[in-house]
Amino acid sequence: MSAVNPRPVRVLPEAIANRIAAGEVVERPASVVKELLENAIDAGAEKIVVEVEKAGKAKIRVLDDGGGMDRDDARLAVQRHATSKITDEGDLFNIRTLGFRGEALPSIASVSLFRLTSRAESPVGVRLHIEGGSLVGEEEVAFPRGTEVEVRNLFYNTPARQKFLKSDAAEAAAIAETVERVALACPKLRLRYVHNGREILNLQAAEDLYDRIAAVLGSAVYPKLFPAKGRRGALALDGMIGAPDLTRPNPGQVHLFLNGRPIRDRRLVHALSSAYGTLLDPGRYPTAVLMLTMPGDRVDVNVHPAKSEVRFVDHGEVYSFIHETVREALGRSPWLGGAGTPAGWRAPAADVPERVAEAMLKFEAQHRQQHSFPIAGGYRPMPGAAHAEALPADEPSSPLPTVEAGEPPMIGFFSSLPVLAQLRNTYILVSTPRGLGIIDQHAAHERINFERLKEAHARGGVAKQMLLFPVRLDLAPRQLAVLEDAAPHLSGLGFEVEPFGGDSVQIRAVPQLLAGADAAGTLRDLLDDYAEAGGSRAGEAAVEHVLATVACHASVRANDALNYEQMTALLRRMDGISFSAACPHGRPVFIEITDVELEKRFGRIK
Ligand SMILES: Nc1ncnc2c1ncn2[C@@H]1O[C@H](COP(=O)(O)OP(=O)(O)OP(=O)(O)O)[C@@H](O)[C@H]1O
Numbered sequence: 324m325s326a327v328n329p330r331p332v333r334v335l336p337e338a339i340a341n342r343i344a345a346g347e348v349v350e351r352p353a354s355v356v357k358e359l360l361e362n363a364i365d366a367g368a369e370k371i372v373v374e375v376e377k378a379g380k381a382k383i384r385v386l387d388d389g390g391g392m393d394r395d396d397a398r399l400a401v402q403r404h405a406t407s408k409i410t411d412e413g414d415l416f417n418i419r420t421l422g423f424r425g426e427a428l429p430s431i432a433s434v435s436l437f438r439l440t441s442r443a444e445s446p447v448g449v450r451l452h453i454e455g456g457s458l459v460g461e462e463e464v465a466f467p468r469g470t471e472v473e474v475r476n477l478f479y480n481t482p483a484r485q486k487f488l489k490s491d492a493a494e495a496a497a498i499a500e501t502v503e504r505v506a507l508a509c510p511k512l513r514l515r516y517v518h519n520g521r522e523i524l525n526l527q528a529a530e531d532l533y534d535r536i537a538a539v540l541g542s543a544v545y546p547k548l549f550p551a552k553g554r555r556g557a558l559a560l561d562g563m564i565g566a567p568d569l570t571r572p573n574p575g576q577v578h579l580f581l582n583g584r585p586i587r588d589r590r591l592v593h594a595l596s597s598a599y600g601t602l603l604d605p606g607r608y609p610t611a612v613l614m615l616t617m618p619g620d621r622v623d624v625n626v627h628p629a630k631s632e633v634r635f636v637d638h639g640e641v642y643s644f645i646h647e648t649v650r651e652a653l654g655r656s657p658w659l660g661g662a663g664t665p666a667g668w669r670a671p672a673a674d675v676p677e678r679v680a681e682a683m684l685k686f687e688a689q690h691r692q693q694h695s696f697p698i699a700g701g702y703r704p705m706p707g708a709a710h711a712e713a714l715p716a717d718e719p720s721s722p723l724p725t726v727e728a729g730e731p732p733m734i735g736f737f738s739s740l741p742v743l744a745q746l747r748n749t750y751i752l753v754s755t756p757r758g759l760g761i762i763d764q765h766a767a768h769e770r771i772n773f774e775r776l777k778e779a780h781a782r783g784g785v786a787k788q789m790l791l792f793p794v795r796l797d798l799a800p801r802q803l804a805v806l807e808d809a810a811p812h813l814s815g816l817g818f819e820v821e822p823f824g825g826d827s828v829q830i831r832a833v834p835q836l837l838a839g840a841d842a843a844g845t846l847r848d849l850l851d852d853y854a855e856a857g858g859s860r861a862g863e864a865a866v867e868h869v870l871a872t873v874a875c876h877a878s879v880r881a882n883d884a885l886n887y888e889q890m891t892a893l894l895r896r897m898d899g900i901s902f903s904a905a906c907p908h909g910r911p912v913f914i915e916i917t918d919v920e921l922e923k924r925f926g927r928i929k
């Protein structure tokens with residue numbers, strides 16, 4: 324290729340350079356909120372108000388009572404590379420503030436209609452008006468000590484970027500998450516967050532980190548958290564880790580902080596998850612708030628435009644410190660039978676096995692069909708077990724829903740398999756014609772519920788059950804932020820949810836399949852999913868995803884003891900669905916170890 328019209332090298336005009344930098348610093352409305360909050364915290368604010376309209380696309384306003392700026396400083400602050408936080412290169416290697424680049428304000432101002440009002444020592448405050456990076460007005464105003472930044476019409480002059488913004492629900496969720504993280508990082512900070520005129524968060528100064536965690540993650544999650552604290556040399560960790568069943572399919576509820584700065588670090592997330600070992604289902608991540616502190620010169624925070632990634636001088640040391648500290652905390656936690664019961668910690672309900680048994684019976688009763696047929700030959704009761712005879716007389720062998728009336732009754736594959744035992748309260752062992760079969764009870768039940776829900780949904784309605792006693796629950800800010808958007812989807816599924824003042828809502832009806840199961844937990848999961856996907860999943864995929872979540876909550880879990888009747892009932896139900904041999908989350912339901920494999924392993928054959 325030949326060079327066409329070679330052009331001379333030129334230094335870009337400041338406004339364009341700013342706009343290019345903005346591409347890195349200001350990715351979406353949540354980045355603006357993050358930068359403005361960081362500035363307020365660096366300025367020593369004790370109280371911050373964040374007001375947002377239309378998920379930040381229309382307006383973002385952050386008001387603080389920090390040290391403020393007088394006229395000259397304010398003018399400088401909106402210029403590129405103007406910062407009060409570092410003065411020489413040496414400072415870069417020991418950063419104690421959240422900001423250090425002097426890029427945030429000019430970047431934001433270059434892609435919005437921007438207004439900065441501030442006052443420090445002078446008797447009057449100063450107000451600057453900037454449009455697309457150009458100063459268009461300046462005035463003196465009466466203003467209390469502190470700073471207010473108002474950002475309107477974000478990206479109005481960069482349409483490409485505007486086009487890449489996600490739905491209001493997704494952007495609002497990202498903002499709520501940003502505010503949550505700042506709230507966790509600064510327990511003493513008073514923080515109010517209002518979206519579209521609705522107060523999402525209003526936090527008073529907390530006593531300590533634990534208090535703040537309770538306020539931010541909510542009273543439903545808090546009892547399932549356990550403190551994790553440790554120190555090794557100059558490294559210190561403080562925070563809380565969640566019960567092994569308080570998980571997400573992504574690391575969205577792993578809140579990592581380094582020296583007060585929220586960070587992302589996949590390897591440190593791994594240090595945490597791997598400490599749980601087999602307590603976690605594959606592909607799930609725990610809930611945790613981990614505050615890591617270390618000397619500033621052991622870490623480089625200047626590696627990412629959003630300042631959210633860091634580089635440790637000794638990553639291995641940090642990894643093993645987190646891993647060990649979490650392991651040690653888990654060992655003391657009530658989930659592993661430890662004696663530790665910190666203030667505020669409530670043991671999980673002791674009646675879990677009973678509730679599971681009840682749920683299974685209810686589940687059976689709900690799907691009991693009118694006609695029954697005898698158990699076919701080939702069925703042998705468990706050796707030495709009288710259970711088979713003890714089956715309740717009115718317990719019919721459930722027919723296969725796929726069998727049309729008039730067809731000769733037949734016994735299905737799974738129900739013909741003699742149950743040998745339950746292993747680790749998690750797997751059902753069965754004898755198969757070819758060897759040993761192992762069924763993952765949760766995955767199997769989940770698959771059954773999922774197929775039933777899908778069928779019901781396709782027929783035009785998931786049966787809804789009104790609750791005699793509505794369930795009231797507190798929602799986290801990111802969940803509240805998407806509630807309105809998600810409402811139509813939820814009601815299509817049989818949920819009736821209504822606001823109950825503050826951050827509380829009340830569930831009045833649930834999908835019938837969920838009756839007796841954890842309605843609040845399901846709703847929280849659904850809202851989290853919605854926030855993460857931003858309602859972006861379309862059509863069938865969205866519906867299936869939601870059905871899978873409901874199915875998961877309506878199912879028996881690993882570690883639930885099942886009796887013989889419950890196991891055989893589960894096998895019968897397995898015959899009733901089309902099996903792709905995987906749970907809706909893609910894990911296998913059933914595996915088989917053949918006689919040949921066994922014989923090989925025992926050296927009977929080669
Ligand atoms: N809310 C505020 N209160 C007081 N001073 C502020 C406030 N916001 C910004 N400033 C001043 O303006 C300067 C520029 O802010 P800006 O966010 O652009 O850069 P920074 O915070 O220094 O670095 P970074 O780009 O990493 O955020 C800051 O260094 C600070 O002195």
Ligand SMILES: [Mg+2]
Nearest residue numbers: 358362422427
């Ligand atoms: Mg800043």
